[in-house]
Amino acid sequence: MRLLPIAACIAAGLAAPAQAEEVFGGIYAHGVDTPFTFDTGEGGLDVQIGVRSDRIQALDFLGKPAAHVFGSLNSREGGTDFVAAGLSWTIGAGPVYVRPGIGLALHNAPELRVDPETRIRTDLGSRILFEPEIAIGTNLSERLSVEASWVHISNARLLDRDQNPGIDMIGARVNWRL
Template sequence: MRSFWLAIAALGTCTTTPAFAQEVFGGVYAHEVETPFTFAVDESGTDVMLGYRFGEAEGLSFLGKPQPYLVASLNTAGDTSFAGAGLSWRIEAGPVFVRPGIGLVVHDGPDLKIDPVTGEHRELGSRVLFEPEIAVGVQLSERVAAEASWVHISHARLFNWEQNPGIDMMGVRLSYRFD
């Protein structure tokens, strides 16, 4: 796992260009929002998410110059928290933009969690999970943007086709771009 983090750090520092500034972001999210993409894991609370986006990765221009990012999410109720890294793209239309992203995270949720009524497994199925996300944002000033975003974590049924509990989070975040 250590080599994964070193690779992400190298990707962010070695393939970025100063033309697109790096930024920090933070937000507040509702934890375990019910959507068609997950089975319930019976968790609650609010998530506080913090992250850092590196500049555009010139070395990944064949992917559209995504921004590598690091993210950490802390659940205020003591339920599943996570940290990870990924790539995001900013697609602009004037001051409004869409930001899709995909990453991998490591979480601290339980290894085994069984619903006492139904006997169904409620654990997330793997310590390492995929983390797709999408945000719609608006540039508020030269350096500050606001985003409404959806973040999902799950194993995408790779480890058990019949079981794929996941967690959806929806919230808002602000970002500050350094120049």
């Protein structure tokens, strides 16, 4: 089952209470080998699209983060698609900035997946995962910015102590302020 229709409905529902301040989209390498994951047998490219709110003044005690909601669609049949929602911060003065973020993701990967050669489980361990991310970006104009970013999804062994391969995505995205 592809997650795009579900992601669109969830994104629309979550974004409705807040005014969208920015839209973004990007292309990511899926299943990148990093120290935070082990091989799930996935690959391909992801297309990610989403929205961000303006900084949330009521969350001043957290540094006034912006809310974000995005969907990620993998190019390979049977690859993991997901929708994520969370908070992100823009840190930096001038044209270059860093944008860390944290959220939760809902994905459609198999509930049980075993590598046929190694017999190691490569499923993600739970349907809901943590979604930390970090980007470094630059403002090209008042409305347009570009970012190189890393997005990770995993359960951090909190939702399933025995299973946590995780998936890393590394890519670039374009942001457009409304």
